[in-house]
Amino acid sequence: MTIMMDKDALNAFLARDFPQVAGQYLVEAVSGSGLTARLRVADDHLRPGGTVSGPSMFALADLAIYCAILARVGPVGLAVTTNASIDFMRKPAAGVDLLAECRVLKLGRVLAVAEALIFSEGQGDPVARCSMTYSIPPKSSEIRGV
Template sequence: MTVEELTARVRSGVPLAAALGIEVVSADAATAMVRLPASDLSMRPGGTASGPALMTLADVAIWVPLLVATGGADETRTAALTISFLRPAGSGGVLAEVRIVRQGRSTVYAEVWMRAEGSDKPCAHATSTWLRAAAP
């Protein structure tokens, strides 16, 4: 799938991702880079990306490599998401780098490092467990 196709799939599958303007920058079956652009919808008072926007970014970012691996037909679901906010992201865009750490028969475990565009310092770190959908 192209990054344009992945962005469209993410936005149709998670309407909040569309509202926030989340876009796929790069992806393969084990990693991805996803971007949250700055917008009034993603900001909190004080002019920095909000926690809910960063949690959405992390969750959507994890889905991207799974979509690549299945040609867009992934049916896994988030079971747990833990996030640590390390510093304010600032008022610009935020990049999320995801890595699928482990894929089992019934679960997927991944981590996401987020940073403000133009910065090397992380603003947030998330880990997540996803459950594979049971066969009908």
């Protein structure tokens, strides 16, 4: 797949368009086969019992898949999640960052389907698996019929 945005462009996009979360996440790698993103785990990501919360893991998967799609279509800020499924498989470590390894399974004109495996850094088994479908809005020229 052709790469339209590399990791630096994606991180700059997040900082500009999503400053409320940009410091928590980092796109670490982009390739033709996928993308790796990091959640910098902090105390506000933890739940009782000393583990990373489900909503924090879901947010990482959503952001990582969103960036994996943007890496291929360019900076389309209005691309939105239309379907999501997540399986929590293991308890993530509390004091360790989480990494999401994504791959885009299908990239169409209107819909994109992708998946992410989430790992506690340094551990081999995934803690969660997520699949998502995104709606990609038409380009402005398509909206106007140009």
